[in-house]
Amino acid sequence: MSHLDWAIVGGYLLFSVALGLYFSRRALKSVDDYFVSGRSFPWWLAGVSMVASAFAIDTPLGITGLVAENGIPGVWFAWSFVLGGAGTLGAFLFSAMLRRSRIITTAELIELRYSGPQAAVLRAFKGLYFGVFANAITLGWILKAVWTLSEVVVPGVNRDLLLFVLLLFTLIYTAMSGLWGIAATDFIQFVIGSVGSFLLAFYAWRYIGGIDQVVIGFTEKYGAADAGLRLSFLPEVGTPFFVTFVVFMTLKWWGNPPPAITQRIIASKNEQDASKATLFFAVLAFGFNYWPMIFAAMVSLIAFPDASSPETGYAMLLTTLLPSGMLGLMMASLMAAFMSTVDTHINYGASYMVNDIYRRFMVKEASETHYVRASQVSTVLMLLVSVVVAYNLDSVADAWYYMSMITAGYGIVIVIRWFWWRVNAWAEITALATSGITSTVLSPKFAQALGYWEAMPDIRWQYRFLIVVGICTVSWVVVCFLTEPDDEAHLVAFCERVRPFPAFWGPIYRRYPHLGWRPNFGRACLLWGMGAVGVYAFCFGVGSLMFLRYAQAGGLIFVAAVIAYLISRLWRP
Incomplete structure (x- = not known):
């Protein structure tokens, strides 16, 4: 990198810290201000912050790995979540209820929804496991991506020192300004990250000679038949990846919005803005953002076939194609992606530490100032745990694979x-326990350690996933009927605050019809399906444009526009 490149990177880092510190006074008033910005985000700011937090420095590396293994169909690992809590299910069914819950974390939701000491135990477990442990593993992968890129882009720079500097700048504005500073910097980081992603795709297009040369390159690399499969948008029936695709589309997407998305939903100023922000995220993140990365990934696989890994090939694309100044802008965009994700994860990890462990079970009656200071300390602790995880990559890799099953x-x-x-x-405790135990028993490493691996049949990941889901679902449903329901007064209080759909609330709805139940469950499900079709139509319309299939692109984008119009007429968030 030239002096100009380093100047651009340094200027960006200083600007991010200055912008974050500007918002520090707002954030330090209370825990609500620190973690959910006083619940005052407009939909566009919440939506942009969602997109920025989801675009991490390891995202283009991950997309490159998926494309290298299974071609464009491999990206269904991400696209399948259009159906879930981070997509149209979240926008049309969950966002409004989450916003009305007035929680800070999803672990807090446990004691809002369930009664009894078992609910308190479950909340504590979720605070530690999902808020700290799983979060630290996610951050560990993101931190490792900095090393992967730095080894190729700036080989003469000490990678540990580079990571330390980036984390120091991120920690300063995150600890001082909470979600206010994160959202403000996210907006700038979103712009810079988007520009950088398109910039690399543009130079990759010019370098390779357009999409036709990509098709030729894939044909030479994989053969005509395999190249056709790898360049299609959908996996072909009968291919090994097709079963995985079916699992993704039927089972893998189930869940509430991820913690980072949930935090922005809760921080929105009302339930309408929460729903609009989630839909905005689904359209932009799933429908648009991946295509520049997919094209750059395909070019890197052709240009650097002998790279030690697909991810290394992507990094080599940066240094090969981008001139001085442009490389600095691209590195600033990747740093923006890195910082926008790290700040989010350490902030919401700290929210679990304070809200669900420290304030709930340890120090219950302190002042807001005390809890804000505890939040700042927890932010630092969350980052330190993540750094320790990053320095144990082998064990982290095993843990991450295990967590996808557990x-x-x-x-x-x-x-x-x-x-x-x-x-x-x-029922929820049973679901966690049976899923964890079954996943562990079927884990290759666990079976090898206990010596029964040779006696087990060869079960691929997708089939193990189906077994775990089946056993887990049957178990928690049976437990529902074998145990007492939650206290009626507790359920009434939950419904009065959250106002869920009444369809399956049976006796609670019949005895308390005045609780302000949310109507039109059927319409919400219709909008969920329509929204998913619309996002996919827009997504593959953009992909068709990349392949210069103008008629197909125009038809798909027209379908997406018609669905968007119909949704605007039917939707009452």
Whole structure:
């Protein structure tokens, strides 16, 4: 990198800290201000912040790995979540209820929804596991991506020192300004990140000679038949990846919005803005953002076939194609992606530490100033835990793969609990336990360690996933009927605050019809399906434009526009 490149990067870092510190006075008033910005975000700011937090520095590397393994169909690993809590299910069914709940974390929701000491135990477990442990593993992967890129782009710079500087700048504005500073910097980081992503795709297009040369390159690399499969938008029936695709589209997306998205939903100024922000995120993140990365990934696979890994090939694309100044802007965009994700994860990780562990079980009656200071300390602790995880990559890789299975059947129950009065804390505990135990028993590493791996049949990941979901679902449903339901007064209080759809609330709805139940469950489900079709039509319309299939692109984008119009007429968030 030239002096101009470093100047651009340094200027961006200083600007981010200055912008974050500007908002520090707002954030330090209370825990609500620190973690959910006083619940005052307009939809556009919440939506942009969602997109920025989801675009991490490892996102283009992850997309490159998916494309290298299965071609464009591999990206269905991400596209399948259009159906879930981060997509149209979240926009049309969950966002309004989450905003009305007035919680800070999803672990807090446990004691709002369930009664009894078992609910308190479950809240503590979720605060530690999802807020700290799982969050730290996610951050560990993101931190590792900095090393992967720095080894190629700036090989002469100490990678640990580079990571330290980036984390120091991120920590300063995050600890001082909470979600206010994060959202403000997210807006700038979104713009810079988008420009950088398109910039690399533009130079990659010019370098390779257009999409036709990509098709030729894939044909030479993989053969005509395999190249056709890899360049299609959908996996072909009968291919090994097709079963995985079916699992993704039917089971993998189940769940509430991810914690980072949930935090922005809760921080929105009202339920209408929360729903609009989630829909904005679904359209932009899933429908648009991946295509520049997909094109750059395909070019890197052709241009650097001998790279040690697909991710390294992507990094080599940066240094090969981008001139001085442009490389600095691209690095600033990747740093923007890095910082916008790290600040989010350490902030919401700290929210679990303070809201669900420290304030709930340890120090219950302190002042808001005390809890704000505890929040700042927890922010630092969350980052330190993540750094430790990042320095243990091998164990982290194993843990991350295991974690993709350990909660395989859990997503269904955390969706159903909003709609069925009979779900209780014991059912959710059962779902977590059976999913974890079954996943562990079927884990290759666990089976090898205990010596029964050779006696097991060869079960691929997608089939193990189906087994875990099946056992888990049957178990928690049975437990629902074998245990007592939650206290009626507790369920009434939950429904009065959240106002769920009454469809499966049975006796609660019949005895308390005046609670302000949310109407039109059928319409909400219709909008969910229409929204998903619209996002996919827009997504593959953009993809068709990349392949210069103008008639197909125009037709798909027209379908998306018609669906958007119909939704605008039917939707009453």
